Amino acid sequence: MNEKKFLKLWLSFAALLFCGIMGFNYVIDPYLLYGHHDLKGLNRIKPKAGTHSLQSKIHAAHRMAPDVLIVGNSRPEMGLNPAHSYFIDHNLQAFNLGQPGSGLSVQYGYALDILRDHDIKQVLISVDFLDFVTSADSTTDPRTWPPAPSDADKRRKYHWDGTENNAYFLQSLKDHYFPLIALSTFWDSLTTVANQTPSSSNLLANGFNPAGDMRHATTHEGVKALFGQKIPQVYNSFTMRKWQTDTPGYTGSPDLSKLQFLLRYLNNHNIETKVFINPYHINYLDIIDQAGLTSEFWLWKKRLVTLVAQTSTKDTITLWDFSDPTDYIAEPILKAGRTPLKWFWEPAHYSQALGDLMLDRMLGKPGTGPTDFGHPLTMENFARHQAAYKNKLEAYHQRDPEEYSHLTAQLPKRDKD
16 A cells, blocks of 8 residues: 555545544533434433533523523522423423522523523522622622623623623634534543433433432432531531621622622513522531521521512512521431432432422412422511521421531531631
């Protein structure tokens, strides 16, 4: 074989290999970027999609053009199922835009992008205390607008003020076409094919994370072990700085301003909106208390109540609170063994079963779902719920003293401020 023929053969082989890798990555679609049909046993389960949700979810939401949008972080992502019976019964397509580990600029910026392009009828916004706290030494004026830009902004069609984003087209090309030729994608495609098991991490086309990996981890390591891993992380998050609700010198914070901006848009466009405070396992509430932040926790709730009352001029926005101590968030963990709890995976993340009850409460007819779990939080009932909170927390400490002692034993001693 002469050199010319060898080179031609080699280039042909390289071209075929290159096209084969592109085709394989496109068919397997490990990151949910293309939205074509999936096949059971081949690519229905997407173990690698969760690691690319910042890249894929906004494109998937635009592609679906949903009627209902679920906004927040990893908690609603694995708690609120867009296939809940309410949405099916009302012929509504819901998309879960929950963004694990992302700040409010991403959560609300992405939501606004979908709202501006599609006829959204309902929005569910989960809010987390830790997402809103600000450092006691912060000097950022909450009135500063717009928020500081980030790389994720390039994936939005529109800027905060609604003008077109010129960076979107190029970023969309990069997001959709670069993964086709990347060897890392090829490896993730192979991983996808090899891990078509219920215990794998997964992300559905409607944005929901069914938490199969959490169930697998629980049945192998046990409930106590998972809580034991998460509790120090949560405690460190609440004590790594001196946190407070308001920026020093102001009423409110930059993150409350972001929520206000989104709520004003929803109010102006008459979109039914449920803002809800996520449920936390009682261990999580106790960590907030042990970190000396219970008063700031309630000041944050007060800011939310005020914000909703001032913004919802057409009574289309409601604030719900699912964080009050109840039996639903106080499941004992010490004797749970390797059987997953009914309502929580670990202190911060609740199960779909609890998310279903939350949707029943917020979207069903009055009285739907358990009436002792979750309630609208308003200017009228705020003081009553705040006054009862500490007693409710203490009642569970007395009911399960071993559970409370087990938690406090895991926390470092801390000087009272």
